[in-house]
Amino acid sequence: xxxxxxxxxxxxxxxxxxxxxxxxxxxxxxxxxxxxxxxxxxxxxxxxxxxxxxxxxxxxxxxxxxxxxxxxxxxxxxxxxxxxxxxxxxxxxxxxxxxxxxxxxxxxxxxxxxx
Amino acid sequence: xxxxxxxxxxxxxxxxxxxxxxxxxxxxxxxxxxxxxxxxxxxxxxxxxxxxxxxxxxxxxxxxxxxxxxxxxxxxxxxxxxxxxxxxxxxxxxxxxxxxxxxxxxxxxxxxxx
Numbered sequence: 001x002x003x004x005x006x007x008x009x010x011x012x013x014x015x016x017x018x019x020x021x022x023x024x025x026x027x028x029x030x031x032x033x034x035x036x037x038x039x040x041x042x043x044x045x046x047x048x049x050x051x052x053x054x055x056x057x058x059x060x061x062x063x064x065x066x067x068x069x070x071x072x073x074x075x076x077x078x079x080x081x082x083x084x085x086x087x088x089x090x091x092x093x094x095x096x097x098x099x100x101x102x103x104x105x106x107x108x109x110x111x112x113x114x115x
Numbered sequence: 116x117x118x119x120x121x122x123x124x125x126x127x128x129x130x131x132x133x134x135x136x137x138x139x140x141x142x143x144x145x146x147x148x149x150x151x152x153x154x155x156x157x158x159x160x161x162x163x164x165x166x167x168x169x170x171x172x173x174x175x176x177x178x179x180x181x182x183x184x185x186x187x188x189x190x191x192x193x194x195x196x197x198x199x200x201x202x203x204x205x206x207x208x209x210x211x212x213x214x215x216x217x218x219x220x221x222x223x224x225x226x227x228x229x
Contacts, residue, residue, distance in 0.1 A: 033214050037220075042222065043203065043222060043223055044117060044220055044221070044222045044223070045205065045207070045220035046117075046220070047217055047218070047219075050217075091158065095214050097214065099171075100163065100170065100171030100172075100173075101146075101148075101163060101170075101171060101212045101214055102148070102160035102163065102171060102173050103148075103150075103158075103160060103218070104160070105157060105158035106157075107157050108157070
């Protein structure tokens with residue numbers, strides 16, 4: 001069974017700074033998909049970024065980028081030029097390329113952007 | 116707004132009761148997923164439907180059941196409710212599978228069992 005671990009329950013950073021959220025996962029598979037989801041106080045889950053394991057290039061979406069280290073099973077999220085609207089819970093998630101298409105989530109990191 | 120609509124937004128009920136949570140997926144999405152978010156268990160996958168058929172089942176209790184109707188909306192039925200069933204229940208939808216197409220989440224139904 002796959003597991004996803006987020007070791008930072010809470011983080012805070014000053015507005016406009018850069019912050020990196022950590023995620024590690026455990027799987028015996030070679031092909032899979034990784035995601036970062038954001039859950040703001042409105043509680044809706046919003047996809048931030050997606051990475052396919054067979055792609056070596058790290059995914060980037062505007063101020064959000066990932067550092068995908070397949071051998072180390074590490075998938076960190078970097079938020080550049082952080083904004084107040086980035087305050088939220090962030091969840092790392094995994095989908096196997098085989099079997100059912102369930103998202104396996106980590107326990108989340110609560111990120112606070114300080115004005 | 117993700118386009119996924121969940122009703123009701125909040126629900127308070129007593130132990131032993133039965134409730135039905137409703138989800139309307141985005142227009143054109145064939146897959147519907149149900150997730151439970153609780154403080155002790157985190158986000159857990161419950162069940163997936165694709166075009167009316169059950170496709171995958173996760174950690175769903177026998178007291179819980181779901182279905183997807185011909186118009187693609189889905190309902191999650193929770194019966195013989197216990198205090199531990201208090202949680203946020205999310206519905207998500209995607210055009211196809213969640214690997215290759217983005218899964219969009221609704222705002223959830225907050226269930227409180229008293």
